[in-house]
Amino acid sequence: MALILLSCWPLAAQDRPLVVAHRGYWQSRGSAQNSIAALIRADEINAYAVEFDVHLTADDILVVNHDHAVEGVAIQQSPYAAVKDFRLPNGEKIPTAREYLEAARRTQLRLVFELKSHATPERNREAAQISIELLKEKKLLPRTEFITFNLDAGKEFIRLAPEADVYYLNGELSPGELKALGFAGLDYHYGVMQKNPQWFREAKALGLGINVWTVNDTTLMGEMTDAGADFITTDLPNDALKWISTVYSKE
Numbered sequence: 001m002a003l004i005l006l007s008c009w010p011l012a013a014q015d016r017p018l019v020v021a022h023r024g025y026w027q028s029r030g031s032a033q034n035s036i037a038a039l040i041r042a043d044e045i046n047a048y049a050v051e052f053d054v055h056l057t058a059d060d061i062l063v064v065n066h067d068h069a070v071e072g073v074a075i076q077q078s079p080y081a082a083v084k085d086f087r088l089p090n091g092e093k094i095p096t097a098r099e100y101l102e103a104a105r106r107t108q109l110r111l112v113f114e115l116k117s118h119a120t121p122e123r124n125r126e127a128a129q130i131s132i133e134l135l136k137e138k139k140l141l142p143r144t145e146f147i148t149f150n151l152d153a154g155k156e157f158i159r160l161a162p163e164a165d166v167y168y169l170n171g172e173l174s175p176g177e178l179k180a181l182g183f184a185g186l187d188y189h190y191g192v193m194q195k196n197p198q199w200f201r202e203a204k205a206l207g208l209g210i211n212v213w214t215v216n217d218t219t220l221m222g223e224m225t226d227a228g229a230d231f232i233t234t235d236l237p238n239d240a241l242k243w244i245s246t247v248y249s250k251e
Contacts, residue, residue, distance in 0.1 A: 016225075016244050016248040017221075017224075017225045017229055017230060017231060017232050017244060018048035018049070018230065018231050018232070019047050019048050019049075019231075019232055019234065019237050019240045019241050019244065020047065020048060020049045020050070020051050020112055020211065020231050020232065020233040020234070020237075021038070021042035021047040021049070021050045021051065021234070021237040022051050022213065022214050022233045022234055022235050022237075023038060023051060023052060023053065023066060023235075024037075024038025024039045024041065024042050024050050024051075024052065025038050025041035025042040025044075025045060025047065025237050025238065026038040026041075026235070027235060027236065028041040028238075030090055031090055032088040032089045032090035032092065033066060033088070034052050034053055034064050034065055034066055034088070034094075034095070035088050035090055035092045035095070036092060036095055036099070036100060036103045037090055037092065038050075039052070039100065039103055039104060039107065039109070040103065040107065042107075042109060042237060043107035043108060043109050045237060045238050045241060046108075046241065047109065047237045047241065048109075048110060048231070049109055049110035049111065049112050049145070049231075050104070050107075050109045050110075050111060050112065051112040051114060051147070051233055052064050052100060052111070052112070052113065052114065053065060053066045053114045053116055054097050054113060054114065054115050054116060054127075054131065055068065055075040055076050055116050055118075055127075056076060056118060056123070056126070056127040056130060057075060057076065057078060057079060057080045057083065058076065058077055058078055058079050059079045059080055060126075060130060061080035061096060062096060062097035062098070062127075062130060062131060062134060063075055063080065063083060063094060063095075063096055063097065064094065064095045064096065064097055064099075064100045065094050068116065070083055070086045070094065071086060073086075076116075076118055076119065076123075077119075080096075097131070097134060098134060098138075101134065101135070101138045101140055102138070104140065104143075105138065105139075105140065109143075110143050110144070110145065111140060111143055111144045111145070112144075112145050112146075112147055112233075113131065113135070113144050113145070113146050113147070114146075114147045114148060114169075115127055115128060115131060115146065115147075115148045115150070115153050115157075116148075116149075117148070117149050117150040117153070118150070118153075121152040124150050124152040124153040124156070125152055125153065125156045127153060128152075128153045128156035128157050128160065129156065129160060131146075131157075132157070132160045132161055141161060141163075141164060142163075144164060145164065145165040145166070145167065145184075146161075146164060146165070146166045146167070147166075147167045147168075147169050147187045147211075148166075148168065148169060149168075149169045149170045151168070151170075151181075154166055154168055154181075154183065155181065155182075158181070158182040158183070162182075165184035165185065165209065166182070166183055166184055167183060167184060167185045167186060167187035167209065167211060168181075168183050168186060168187065169187050169188070169213075171188045171189060171192040173186075174196075174199065174202065175199055175202040175203040175206050175208050176202065176206065178208060179206045179208060183208070184208065184209055185203065185208040185209030185210060185211065185230075186199070186203060186208060186209075186210060186211070187211040187212075187213065187231075187233075188211075188212060188213075189212070189213055189214075190212045190213070190215055190220060190223075190224055193210075193212055193224065193227065193229075197227065200227045200228040200229075201228070203228075204228055209230050209231070210228055210229050210230050210231070211229065211230065211231035211232075211233055212224045212229045212231070212232060212233065213233035213234075214233055214234060214235055215232050215233065215234050215240075216234055216235050216236050218239070218240075218243045221234075221240060221243060221244075222247070
């Protein structure tokens with residue numbers, strides 16, 4: 001893929017981008033996507049944050065998993081009992097959000113909580129409400145940033161936790177539109193930002209944060225950080241941290 005060079009927003013050395021481990025550091029030994037092992041590994045390499053995906057089961061249990069279905073069982077349309085015994089590739093059982101957050105309490109990581117889209121506006125709002133309640137119970141809300149593709153869920157996070165940062169993922173809204181809705185920033189695929197390079201400048205002017213996903217190539221990391229990205233979400237957090245250390249130590 002041809003890369004568009006964007007260099008209008010170079011970062012100062014103290015403004016080096018922060019690394020978000022996408023579904024944890026799951027490419028490490030003994031790990032798997034959205035596993036507790038991947039969470040712990042991300043903490044061990046000193047990533048800024050870990051991103052993880054959350055669904056609400058039919059009986060209102062929050063489950064950490066990327067796909068909407070596991071071995072043909074639809075998580076959101078099924079009771080927790082129907083999915084609780086499924087295993088991740090590393091042998092862990094699929095964690096509940098409660099279990100995941102208990103493990104997260106033992107780390108220094110910030111948490112990037114992605115609530116997956118649910119079937120109806122009402123269910124999206126219910127999932128957001130139950131998520132906020134759990135995070136408050138675990139006293140982790142101050143360490144949590146929310147991301148979602150769903151506007152109903154995003155608006156509910158903003159309403160229920162105005163002190164938290166909520167970012168939007170879908171890519172169709174401009175920085176101005178996000179600001180008007182109360183979002184703290186945009187969290188868009190790098191391809192969206194390549195097509196709309198002016199959004200870096202507009203977001204900065206509005207005081208919005210900028211995250212880009214999923215950036216697994218150092219050339220692309222350079223392009224996005226030169227353009228003004230504050231955060232880099234990557235499947236290769238250890239490589240990204242080494243690249244940042246090398247590049248910004250020269251500043």
